[in-house]
Amino acid sequence: MGQMRFERLGLPVLAFAIFLGGWSLAASRVQTPIGALPGPGQVLSAARGLVEEHLAERARERAFALRMDDEREAALALGTPFRERHYAGRPTYFDQIATSLKTVFMGFLLASLVGVPLGIACGSSPALYTALNPLIQIFRPVSPLAWLPLVMILVSALYTSDEPLFEKSFVSSAITVALCSLWPTLVSTAQGVASIDRDHLNVARVLRLPWHVKVRKIVVPSALPWICSGLRLSLGVGWMVLIAAEMLAQNPGLGKFIWDMFQNGSSETLSQIVVAVFTIGGIGFLLDRSMLALQRALGRDAHAV
Amino acid sequence: MQRSKFALGAALALVANAALGAERLEKDELQLGFIKLTDCAPLVMAKELGYFDDEGLSVRLEAQANWKILLDRVVAGELDGAHMLAGQPIGATIGIGTRAHVVTALSLDLNGNAITVSNDIWRRMKLADPKLAQPKPPHPIRADALRPIVEEWKANGAPLRMAMVFPVSTHNYELRYWLAAGGIHPGLYTNGDSTGTSGADVLLSVTPPPQMPPTLAQGTIQGYSVGEPWNQQAVFKGVGVPVVTDYEIWRNNPEKVFGVTAEWAAKHPETHIALVKALIRAGKWLDASLENRQQAVGVLARPEYVGADAEVIANSMTGTFEYEKGDRRELPDFNVFFRYHATFPYYSSAVWFLTQMRRWGQISEPKSDAWYDETARSVYKPEVWREAAKRLQAEGRLAASEIPDTNGYAPADTGFIDGIAYDGRTPNAYLRTLAIGQRD
Numbered sequence: 001m002g003q004m005r006f007e008r009l010g011l012p013v014l015a016f017a018i019f020l021g022g023w024s025l026a027a028s029r030v031q032t033p034i035g036a037l038p039g040p041g042q043v044l045s046a047a048r049g050l051v052e053e054h055l056a057e058r059a060r061e062r063a064f065a066l067r068m069d070d071e072r073e074a075a076l077a078l079g080t081p082f083r084e085r086h087y088a089g090r091p092t093y094f095d096q097i098a099t100s101l102k103t104v105f106m107g108f109l110l111a112s113l114v115g116v117p118l119g120i121a122c123g124s125s126p127a128l129y130t131a132l133n134p135l136i137q138i139f140r141p142v143s144p145l146a147w148l149p150l151v152m153i154l155v156s157a158l159y160t161s162d163e164p165l166f167e168k169s170f171v172s173s174a175i176t177v178a179l180c181s182l183w184p185t186l187v188s189t190a191q192g193v194a195s196i197d198r199d200h201l202n203v204a205r206v207l208r209l210p211w212h213v214k215v216r217k218i219v220v221p222s223a224l225p226w227i228c229s230g231l232r233l234s235l236g237v238g239w240m241v242l243i244a245a246e247m248l249a250q251n252p253g254l255g256k257f258i259w260d261m262f263q264n265g266s267s268e269t270l271s272q273i274v275v276a277v278f279t280i281g282g283i284g285f286l287l288d289r290s291m292l293a294l295q296r297a298l299g300r301d302a303h304a305v
Numbered sequence: 306m307q308r309s310k311f312a313l314g315a316a317l318a319l320v321a322n323a324a325l326g327a328e329r330l331e332k333d334e335l336q337l338g339f340i341k342l343t344d345c346a347p348l349v350m351a352k353e354l355g356y357f358d359d360e361g362l363s364v365r366l367e368a369q370a371n372w373k374i375l376l377d378r379v380v381a382g383e384l385d386g387a388h389m390l391a392g393q394p395i396g397a398t399i400g401i402g403t404r405a406h407v408v409t410a411l412s413l414d415l416n417g418n419a420i421t422v423s424n425d426i427w428r429r430m431k432l433a434d435p436k437l438a439q440p441k442p443p444h445p446i447r448a449d450a451l452r453p454i455v456e457e458w459k460a461n462g463a464p465l466r467m468a469m470v471f472p473v474s475t476h477n478y479e480l481r482y483w484l485a486a487g488g489i490h491p492g493l494y495t496n497g498d499s500t501g502t503s504g505a506d507v508l509l510s511v512t513p514p515p516q517m518p519p520t521l522a523q524g525t526i527q528g529y530s531v532g533e534p535w536n537q538q539a540v541f542k543g544v545g546v547p548v549v550t551d552y553e554i555w556r557n558n559p560e561k562v563f564g565v566t567a568e569w570a571a572k573h574p575e576t577h578i579a580l581v582k583a584l585i586r587a588g589k590w591l592d593a594s595l596e597n598r599q600q601a602v603g604v605l606a607r608p609e610y611v612g613a614d615a616e617v618i619a620n621s622m623t624g625t626f627e628y629e630k631g632d633r634r635e636l637p638d639f640n641v642f643f644r645y646h647a648t649f650p651y652y653s654s655a656v657w658f659l660t661q662m663r664r665w666g667q668i669s670e671p672k673s674d675a676w677y678d679e680t681a682r683s684v685y686k687p688e689v690w691r692e693a694a695k696r697l698q699a700e701g702r703l704a705a706s707e708i709p710d711t712n713g714y715a716p717a718d719t720g721f722i723d724g725i726a727y728d729g730r731t732p733n734a735y736l737r738t739l740a741i742g743q744r745d
Contacts, residue, residue, distance in 0.1 A: 085363040086334055088352075090609045156381040168383050250370060250378070260368055263341050263515035264612025265538060272608070 038271035043278075046271035054092040061087045091252045097279065100253030103170055104242045104287075107177025108235050114178070115185030115234065116227060120219060122186070123193020140183040144241040147179050148172065148248055173242065173251040181238035185230040192226020193219055224298055232291035239284045254280055331573040333362055335580070338369045338378060338387035341515055341611045342532040343622055344414045344561045345388045346601050347642055349610050351587035360579035368609070371513045372471040373403070380405040380566060385573075386580065388413060389564035392473030392658045394684050399659075401473055401667050406567035410689035411581045412650050413561040413588070415641040418476055418551040419536040419626070420483060422451075422528035423521055426465075427546040427629070429454045441632055445553035445722055448487020455489050455506050464505070468512035468520060468529040472501065475560055478661040479551045480509065480530035485741040486554075486723040493742070494666040501665060521545050532560070533640070534613045537620040537627060546629050549722075552638055556720030557645055559654040570686070581693035585648050586702060592643035598623050643707075650690055652713040653729025655681035660732045664742035671745045677732040687713050 020040050027039035038046070064087045075082030091099065122129040155172045166174075200222060204214045220227070246255025254276055261272045339345035348366060351357050357364040369375035369387070376393055378384045380403060394407035422430070431438040434450040458465045469477040472494075481491040484507060492505025502508050512520050517529045522544040529535075539545035551558055563584055570577050590597055602622050606615035620627050626636040641647045656677045662668045697703035717728040725738050737744050 083333060083361070085361075088334070088363040088365040090365070156377065168378075168381060248370060248374075250367075250374060252367075259370060260341075260612070261608065263368070263370075263513075264608055265515055265518065266606070266608070266612055266614045266617075268608065269612075 032270070035267045035270065038274055042271045043274045046268065047275045049268075050093040050272070050275060054094050057089055057092045061089055064089075093257065096253050096257045097283070099170075099251065100242060100246065100255070101283070103173045103246070103251055103253055104177055104235070104238050106170070106174040107242065108181060108231075108238050110174060110178035111182040111234055111238065112185060112231060115182045115230070116189055119186045119189025119227070119230070120193050120215060120223070122190035123196075123223065124219070126194070129190055129194070136183065136186065139179075140187075142180070144176050144180050144244045145248070148176050148245055151175050151179070152249060167251070169249045169251040172249045173245040173253075176245040176249070177238045177242050180241040181234040184233035184237060185227070188230025188233065189223060189227045192223030192230075195226075196222045225295070228291070228295035228298055232288065232295060235287055235291055236284065239280075239287055243280060329575045330361055330579060332385070332576050334365075335362060335385040335576070336365045336367060336383070338367055338375045338384040339610075340372065340375060340388060341368055341613075342388075342561075343534055343605060343611060343618055343640065344417050344532055344642075345610070346591055346605060346622075346640075347413050347584050347587040348388055348563075349604060350591060350601055351583040353604050354587065354590060356583035356586045357580075360583050362576070362579055362583065366610075372474070376403055376405075376407075379407065379564065382566075382569075385569060385576075386563060386565040389562050390471055390474045390476075391559050391562050391654065392475060392478070392662070393471070394562060394564045395655055395658050395680070396473035396662070396667070398684050399662075399668065399680060401662065406683070407564050408567050408570050408684055408686050409562040409564045409650055410570075410577065410686040410693075411563040411584055412559050412648055412654065413563055413584070413642070415557045415560055415645065415647045416550070416552040416638060417560050417621070417640045418479060418530060418532045419547040420480060420528065420530045420549050420551075421517075421521070421536045421539045421545045421547045423524070423526075423545050424543075426451070426454060426527050427548070430548070441634075444549075444628075444634075446548045447722065448484050448489055450487075451484075452487055452489055459506055465507045465528070466510065466526045467507055468510055468517060468526045468531075470514050470517075470531055471511060472667065473658075473662070475551070475558065475658075476530040476532070477501075477509065478658065478665075479554050479558070481661070481665060481742075483530075483549060483554050483722065485739070486721075488741075490741055491665070496669060501667075503666075518542060518544050533621040534611065534617045537617050538613060540627050540630055541614075541617050541620075543630070547626070548628070550626060550636065550639060552636065554722045555718075557638065557641065557647075559651070559657075562650065570689070574689075577689055578693045578696070581689055582697055585643075585690075585693060585697060588642040588648045589703070589707075592641065592647075595623060646707075646709040648690070649709050649711075650685040650687050651711070651715045651729075652678070652681040652685055652687075653715045653718075653727075655685045656729040656732050657727060660736055663732075664736060664739060664744075666743060671733075671743075674731060674733055678730075681729075682713075685713075 024039045027037045030037040068084065072082050072084070122132060152172045155168050155175065159168060159171055196219060200218050204218050209217070242253070243255040243258070245251065246253045247259040250256060258273055258276050261269050261276070337348060339348055352364055352366055367384070369378065372390060372393065375384070375387050376389070376397060379387050380397070389409070391412070394409045397403055397405045397407045430450045433453045436442060437446065437450060455465050467480065469480050471477065484491045490504055490506045491509055492502040494501040495503050500510070510526070512526065512529065514531050514535050517531045517535045518538050520526050521529060521539065528545070536547040540547065563580070565577065591601055599619070602615055602619045605611040605618050605622075606613065611618060621639055624635065624637045624639065625633050626639050627633040659668070659677050659680060663672065691708070694703055694708045698705065698708065714729050717726050719726045721727065727735055733745060
């Protein structure tokens with residue numbers, strides 16, 4: 001029992017401690033043109049700085065709202081016209097995390113909406129799969145940095161409206177995420193559907209089930225574990241791709257944060273980038289865990305049916 | 306309750322002021338773009354000092370990744386306006402790169418750039434020219450001192466590489482002017498060569514400003530032409546030596562402008578005037594005292610603005626400039642935001658950039674003097690500046706002497722490093738006086 005606990009908890013903690021120690025040792029020795037590599041302590045204080053900044057910005061926002069209230073009252077008292085203005089603050093680190101999450105889910109949603117149905121179609125029809133396979137193989141390895149300029153130009157040419165629902169930078173980033181994270185879902189779904197037990201499909205044929213009922217009652221439940229593992233891979237790819245897309249598309253998320261800090265080139269730059277690296281890793285880990293939990297929950301359901 | 310009563314009085318006064326102008330505004334929530342350079346200061350200070358608020362504007366400032374993205378986002382309407390290179394509205398309007406009719410009614414600053422070379426090139430320059438080897442070498446340093454090194458590298462088959470920030474940037478034209486004045490050919494843009502390196506002794510390429518010091522340190526380039534704080538950064542981090550400032554290349558040269566699309570300007574005339582008013586006030590504040598400059602340095606050093614360390618920004622923003630480490634000199638006019646009518650958009654400034662675009666082949670055909678004048682008038686909008694200045698004067702915020710008495714052309718200028726005079730009214734005659742490059 002004690003042995004087990006040590007292996008499950010003690011070993012990771014020990015490894016982490018060794019990592020921190022090695023990092024601290026290395027940090028003081030590596031000199032860059034913008035200062036020494038930050039150690040764990042500096043990174044922690046940079047993280048604290050980002051939290052304080054967030055709180056200060058929120059306080060300013062509240063003060064602005066109070067001022068607006070006063071101006072409204074004053075305008076009412078004077079009978080002058082009043083125009084409500086929104087607070088023109090800047091996005092804080094936490095706003096940037098929220099933007100990144102929104103963007104990755106938007107891209108993931110787009111990818112799933114295309115990947116799952118297309119995967120089911122490919123899995124059900126070997127002819128279609130054979131036809132599309134070369135395209136899938138060609139587009140799958142394309143880097144987000146290759147898609148992005150193309151997507152940006154297309155989005156700014158095609159996505160025009162006077163009151164746009166989303167910022168163009170958001171749309172470009174989300175589409176780039178979708179283009180890169182589409183493939184695992186598509187391929188995995190197709191494989192899952194193709195490997196459904198023949199007997200199940202024969203039952204559907206004997207019962208003369210209409211195709212949509214067949215998909216809903218037989219294909220999706222049987223292929224669900226495959227679809228889920230494809231989605232999980234897709235979300236992971238999407239999160240990785242997103243940071244690169246945001247750097248160039250000016251979507252105000254974590255990628256832009258890193259790029260802005262890099263451009264600052266100040267003595268704070270390195271520790272802030274390391275904070276972002278840990279944040280990205282941590283969120284990526286949580287996303288993966290939640291997909292895994294979802295997969296397990298659905299997997300049980302699928303077996304229960 | 307207590308707070309409310311007290312604040313109510315203040316707000317009453319505010320509203321009474323703002324209501325006069327604010328109701329005329331076509332748009333009051335704006336998003337403006339900037340690049341992380343110290344000369345974004347008027348935009349930053351107009352926001353931080355509440356000058357935008359005074360005009361009833363709520364302005365969000367957003368740092369952009371590079372000049373190309375900044376311009377594209379203004380053209381696409383994602384940004385209402387932006388801190389731009391003076392050459393950008395002109396280049397866009399005549400179709401160099403992104404084609405779009407972009408205009409400007411305000412010049413943001415004068416000077417503020419410098420040319421930095423790597424430590425190795427500086428060492429070779431000192432070997433080649435003993436005058437430079439003393440602790441405080443005589444200035445300005447001309448490109449003649451660089452010529453033997455350029456020739457040596459060229460003979461070895463690996464020509465010197467230098468970076469500037471954008472094909473239509475002031476930095477490109479200043480670097481080219483400095484090299485050409487020292488007898489070094491910076492290369493021509495031709496129909497088949499959009500990199501501008503045809504016939505070049507030195508290969509010029511584009512690098513975004515903040516990446517200049519790291520690129521120089523990596524040895525990819527041997528020198529660069531850029532705005533602050535990136536030259537002082539090179540001194541500070543010990544990766545290079547600024548050899549000449551643009552103030553020495555062309556005294557009080559126009560630098561950045563505030564650009565919007567012609568369509569935006571037509572749709573939002575009152576908002577445009579309100580923005581220009583706030584920015585003129587910010588320029589005046591920046592030039593009013595050394596204390597103001599120091600305060601601005603503190604604000605610019607914040608990570609959401611320029612973000613470089615305050616001491617690096619202060620080096621050039623407070624009237625001094627550090628060349629070689631320890632060689633700090635007084636340069637009171639290195640950054641000018643208001644003096645010498647710095648905010649006024651002179652047609653002659655636009656024409657100078659056009660002559661350089663022709664000189665280096667970005668404009669492929671010779672043009673008439675009348676064409677230069679018409680093009681300048683379609684991009685530069687001093688009438689908007691005048692309206693803004695008139696209102697500021699009525700509000701008691703601008704003196705009559707601060708409004709230039711001009712038909713839009715500044716008098717002939719002789720403040721160039723090679724002493725050649727420039728008169729914006731006769732661009733073709735001017736081109737013929739320049740030795741290297743297209744001369745008609």
